Amino acid sequence: MTGPGLRPTAVLFACGMNSVRSPMAEALTQKLFPGQIYVRSAGVREGKTDPFVDAVMSEMGIDMSRHQPKTFEDLDESGFDLIVSLAPEAHHKALEMTRTEAVDVEYWPTLDPTLATGSREQILNEYRAVRDQLMMRIKKRLDWSPTAAD
Numbered sequence: 841m842t843g844p845g846l847r848p849t850a851v852l853f854a855c856g857m858n859s860v861r862s863p864m865a866e867a868l869t870q871k872l873f874p875g876q877i878y879v880r881s882a883g884v885r886e887g888k889t890d891p892f893v894d895a896v897m898s899e900m901g902i903d904m905s906r907h908q909p910k911t912f913e914d915l916d917e918s919g920f921d922l923i924v925s926l927a928p929e930a931h932h933k934a935l936e937m938t939r940t941e942a943v944d945v946e947y948w949p950t951l952d953p954t955l956a957t958g959s960r961e962q963i964l965n966e967y968r969a970v971r972d973q974l975m976m977r978i979k980k981r982l983d984w985s986p987t988a989a990d
Contacts, residue, residue, distance in 0.1 A: 847983055848922035848944070850878040854930035857887025858909040860967075861926040861950050864893060865974045867902045872975075872984050880920075882912045884929045890954070896967040912937060924981075926950040926974075948977055 853865035862881035869879040887909045894904045912933060923938065923945045925931035931947045938945055950973065956966035978984070 850920045852920040852923045853881040854923060854934055855883055855926040856929055857885050858883030859887030859890045860893050860954060863907045864971055867897055868975050868978055871902055882910055882915050884933050886911050892963060892967045896964060896971050924948055
């Protein structure tokens with residue numbers, strides 16, 4: 841359990857297919873807390889990589905080419921002290937998995953940008969909005985400060 845004011849040392853981000861929201865959150869956390877927080881992501885179901893994620897993350901200098909979507913069952917590690925679920929189905933799965941473990945589970949309702957329609961730029965803007973919302977929440981929850989990355 842991390843409790844108030846304590847930064848977790850191992851975080852799992854979870855969503856529906858580990859294609860968009862959770863890999864974004866994983867990569868943003870790695871960028872903000874290099875070597876400070878062990879972070880992984882997983883989905884309830886296995887998805888496919890999303891080129892819009894690659895595009896909006898590369899705008900921040902983050903290369904997503906090595907990300908391969910994985911499910912909870914694909915994880916070969918445990919011992920997370922915080923699981924952040926970004927979709928309702930992932931939250932149910934996280935609660936089910938951790939019934940017997942001392943782990944904090946938080947639900948951050950996060951829009952699914954794959955539902956966006958319109959031009960390429962309009963769709964990218966939806967992905968950017970999710971990326972930026974995740975960045976803000978991660979900074980706030982994990983108590984990021986500019987010196988933390990030094």
